[in-house]
Amino acid sequence: MGVVMRILAVGCHPDDLEIGCGGTIAKYAKLGHTVIMCHVANGNMGHVEILPDDLRIIRTKEAEEAGKVLGAEEVINIDVGDLYVTSFNEETALKIAEVIRYAKPDAIITHDEADYMRDHVETGKAVFNASFSTSINHYATKSPAFPGNSCPIYYMDTLAGVNFLPTEYVDITDTIEIKLEALSCHVSQIKWMLEHDKIDFIDFVRTCSKYRGLQCGVPYAEAFKSCMTWPRVPTKRFLP
Numbered sequence: 001m002g003v004v005m006r007i008l009a010v011g012c013h014p015d016d017l018e019i020g021c022g023g024t025i026a027k028y029a030k031l032g033h034t035v036i037m038c039h040v041a042n043g044n045m046g047h048v049e050i051l052p053d054d055l056r057i058i059r060t061k062e063a064e065e066a067g068k069v070l071g072a073e074e075v076i077n078i079d080v081g082d083l084y085v086t087s088f089n090e091e092t093a094l095k096i097a098e099v100i101r102y103a104k105p106d107a108i109i110t111h112d113e114a115d116y117m118r119d120h121v122e123t124g125k126a127v128f129n130a131s132f133s134t135s136i137n138h139y140a141t142k143s144p145a146f147p148g149n150s151c152p153i154y155y156m157d158t159l160a161g162v163n164f165l166p167t168e169y170v171d172i173t174d175t176i177e178i179k180l181e182a183l184s185c186h187v188s189q190i191k192w193m194l195e196h197d198k199i200d201f202i203d204f205v206r207t208c209s210k211y212r213g214l215q216c217g218v219p220y221a222e223a224f225k226s227c228m229t230w231p232r233v234p235t236k237r238f239l240p
């Protein structure tokens with residue numbers, strides 16, 4: 001594209017962006033674009049044994065390490081407790097709007113409304129709402145109002161790709177190993193899922209990327225849907 005883009009990726013839990021668009025984030029970074037990652041929930045309930053206050057700290061660190069592996073400029077934690085994310089919470093709405101104004105993105109990536117649990121669905125809705133509010137001058141947050149209309153949004157794949165019909169694909173063949181390395185930073189989750197659910201999550205995510213690759217003729221891919229509402233429908237593609 002030749003122009004340096006600013007991309008904001010907003011996931012729900014600390015590992016969701018690695019799962020849904022880690023390869024794409026790494027690809028943006030490799031191409032010299034700026035990516036800011038943000039997770040709305042702090043992940044404090046994602047374990048059977050580790051207590052929420054401790055897990056919150058562990059998972060914040062895991063997300064920061066994963067962000068470094070992907071080449072993100074920054075990882076922002078909005079710090080809402082797991083299972084308490086709602087797009088109707090005004091405090092959360094203001095915080096997300098501030099992150100968007102701070103990041104000044106050319107495009108935003110977030111969760112699709114068909115995703116598998118409420119926190120994810122509500123994160124996607126909250127980002128959609130906030131990305132409109134950012135242009136409203138009297139909707140005050142620390143950073144100034146974002147000029148112009150709402151920027152394009154890409155919804156990332158649902159967990160395991162269920163109930164998701166992509167409109168865009170990103171070839172992540174060159175960054176699949178970086179994606180999985182970033183995912184491996186989420187030690188508390190990988191270990192927990194292996195021990196308690198007998199799920200090898202690295203293999204799970206590799207399989208999803210391979211399946212999306214199969215659909216578009218490359219070894220590994222990630223899938224997205226363009227948010228088709230006025231005035232976000234782009235005349236050019238912002239995905240790498």
Ligand SMILES: [Zn+2]
Pocket residue numbers: 012013016120
């Ligand atoms: Zn999640």
